[in-house]
Structure formats: structure tokens, C-alpha cells
Amino acid sequence: MPEWLNILLRSIGSLIVLFFLTKWLGKKQLSEMNVFEYITGIVIGSIVAFVATDLDGSVFHGLIAAGVWFVIPFAVEQVSLKNKTFRNITQGKSTILIQDGKIMEDNLKKERYSTDDLLEKLRDKNVFRTADVEFAILEPSGTLNVLPKKENQPLTPKIIGMTPAPEKEPQAVIMDGKVMLEPLANLSLNTNWLETELDKMDVSIENVFLGQADSDGQLTVDLYDDKIAVPSPSEKPLLLASLKKCQADLELFALATENTHAKQVYQINSQKLANAINLISPYLKS
Template sequence: MPNWIEIILRSLTLLVILFLVTKWLGRKQISQLNVFEYISGIVLGGIVAIHSLDVNSNLIYGILAMAVWFLVPYTVEFISLKSKSFRNFTEGKSTVFIQDGKIMEDNLKKEGYSTDDLLEKLRDNNVFKAADVEFALLEPTGNLSVLPKRENQPLTAKDLGLKLSTKKEPQTIIMDGKALLEPLANLSLNTNWLETELDKLNVSIENVFLAQADSDGQLTVDLYDDKIAVPTPTEKPLLLATMKKCQADLELFALATDNQNSKQRYQLNSQKMQHAINKISPYLD
């Protein structure tokens, strides 16, 4: 067999095995590497490279070596799930860099971080003044977790005392001009609803590159032709505006009539409408 064919076959074989090994080790292996996983990844890549190019090496030995470097990280990860102390040994522990707004210089030196390194990590978290940080923690993965001081944190609906409706994640229901049935079912919708909504927009499904719907049934689409403007959903804003108009009309009717009985009825219904607006506004805003 010619060497170039053998190299291709070896490479494909080891590539498939490496893919399966990485998949079995889990997504953590390719997302956030600790020291042990980093070493394992380098060694596995080296084994594949050596046995792919060296036609004189025994391919079985390469597969056995990959099996060892699969079993060892797998075993370590299994034990780490059971033992906190073992996990601290293999993955490392978090280190506090800023506590109560004060920089822990000894911890910086311990981890080999300079002041510039700390400031760079803070900028990665959109923090440009160390004085704005209440707490900062260096994770075993090398990421810096930052908690800004209370006055520097963005306001939330809870801080403002606002009650918001719960929202589920939007579902992609059209991709590359084809309807996706499972996401539609997740929203308790069907293709008839989808066709109706597309007709409102005067759009055919074949022209839709991407379409998403939220838990309220609002549809947003992106077309293949970027020159065509698609209107944004207006059902909820229109409903809220209509309810506010009805409430204002009831107030005007109450002011315009001289009949006390009618005036009281208009005012009562206006109050009821305002109560309904207050309850439904979080769902329509």
C-alpha cells in the first residue's frame, strides 16, 4: 500500500477515535479546561499526530495509548464528582482577588498575576475601575468572576418594584425556508397558525431565512431578500393602546354627561378598565 494512502487511512481512523473520545469525555473537556484536562488534550493530539504521519509506527499502539488517555481523565472526572477534596486537587480552587472592595495583593502574587493582569480581567467584565468592584474571584478555569458594588449594578425590575410576566425562550420555527414542527409544538402552535401569520405579513415560507416565535405567539421573520422590509409585530401594543383609549373615552363620557346615574356608571367602568390595564400591562409592554 502506498504511504500516502496509509497516512490518509491512519488519519481518518485516529480522527474518528479522537472525536469519539472527546464526545465521551463530555462538553466540559472542550469548553472550560482545568490543568489535567489541558494536559490530556495536548497528549491526545500528539498521539494522533505521531501515529498519523509515522507509517512505521504500530497503529494498534497508538489506539492503546489513546485508550489510556481516555480512561485516565474519565476516571479522574468520575472520582472528582464524588470527592470535593480530590476535585480541588485536580481542578484547583478559586482564589479571591478582591474582597469587600479591597484588592488582595498576596493572592495576586500567589497566582502570578500583576496589577495589569487584574485590570485586564476586569475590563473583560466591562469594569474599568477597580474601586467599582465589591468582590472578584479567579475561577480554576482562569476566568474572573466579578460582583460590582451595589451602586454600580444595573437596576432590575425587582429594584423598581415592577411585576413582570414570565417568559419562555423563543423557538425557531422556520429555518432555511422550512417549517420546524417540534418547536411549533413546544409553543402549542401548528402549521395553520404559521401560515395565517405569514399571510398577514404577505410573505411565503420559501422566502423566509429565519423565523422565531415567542411564548406570546409573536412572530418575527428574516427574509432571504434583505431589501424587503418586514413589519414588526404590533398586536400587543395595539391591544394596550385600544384599552387605554377605551378608558379615556369612559372618563370623557363621565365628564360630558349631566345624568348622575350615567356619570357614576361611566366612572365605575373607567376604574374597572384601569384595573384591567394595570393587571395586563406587564404582559403587553
């Protein structure tokens, strides 16, 4: 067999083996790894690369070595899930760098963190003054998680006493010009609704690269042709405008009529509708 063909076949086989080993080790191996996982990834990658390029080496021996480096980390991971002490040894422990607004200098030295390192990590979190931080902890993966002081935290509806309407994640109902039936069903919608909404936009399904619908029945689309402007969803603003018009009409009727009873009825219902508008306006403006 020619050497180039041998290397080609070895490389393809090694790539397939490495792909499955990485998937079996779990998603953590693909994201932020601890020290043990980092070492494992490097060694398995090196073994597979060696098997692919060393024509004098045995493929079987290389697979045995890769298997060992797969089985041991897999076993360690299983034990770590059930034993906190063992997990601390293999994965490490989190280290508090700022507590109650004060920098823990001893912990900085323990982690070999300089002041510049700490400030850089804080800037990554959009924090530029240590005085604004209530708590900061360095995770075993190297990520610094920061809790700002209460007065420096973003304003949320809960803080100002508002209760926002529950919202589900948008569903992709059109993808690559094709209707996705399951996401439509998840939103209790159908193809007739979808065609109606697209007709309002004067858009055909074939021209839609991606279409998403939310739990309020609003459809947003991205077209293959970026030069075509697509109107934004208008259901909520139209509903709010209709309610305000009804409330204004009731006030006009109350002013126009000379019947005392009718005037009172119009005024009462106008006030009720105004109160309802005040309650739902935050939801219809979002």
C-alpha cells in the first residue's frame, strides 16, 4: 500500500475514533475543562495524531493507549459524581477572591493571581471598580464569576414591583424555505396561520431563510434577499391602539349624549377600559 494512502486511511480512522471518544467523555470536554480533563484531551489527541502519522507504529497499540486514556478519565468522572472529596482532588475547588466587597489577598497569592489579572477578569464582566463588587469567585475552570453590589445590579421588573408576562422561547417555524410542522404545533398554530401572516408581509415561504414565531403569535422572518425590507410584527401595537380608540370613543359618546343614564354608563365603561389599558400596556409594548 502506498504511504500516502496508508496515512490517509489512518488519519480518517483516527479522526472517527477521536470523534466518538470525545462525545463519550461528555460535553464538558468541549467547553470549559478542568485540569484533569485538559490533560486527558491533550494526551488522547497526541496519541491519535501519532497513530495517524507513524507508519512503523502499530495501530492496535495506539488504540489500546487511547482506550486507556479514555477509560480512566471516564471512571474518574463517574466516581467524582458521587464523591465530593474525590471531586475536589480531580477537578479542584472554587476560590473566593472578593468577599463582602474586600479583596482576599491570600487567596490571590494561592491562585497566583496578580492585581492586574483580577482587574482584567473584572473588566471582562464589565466591572471596572473592585469597590462595586460584593462577591467574586474563581471557578476550577478558570472562570471568574462576579456578583455586583445591590446598588450596582441591573434594574429588573421584580425590583420595581412589576410582574412581566410569562414568555416561552421562540420557535423556528420556517427553516431554509421549508415549514417546520412540529414547532408550529408546539405553539398551537397551523400552516393556515403561517400562510396568512406571510401574505400580510407579501412574502412567500420559499424566500424565507428563517422564520420564528413567539407565544404571542408574532412572526418574524429573515429572507434570503437582504435587500428586501420586511415589516416588524404589529399585532401588539395594533391591539393597544384599538383599545385606546375604543376608550376614546366611549368618552366621546359620554360627551355627545344628553341622556343621563347613557352618559353614566359610557363614563363607567370608559374608566374600566382605561384601567385595563394601564394594566396590559407593559405587555403590549414589549
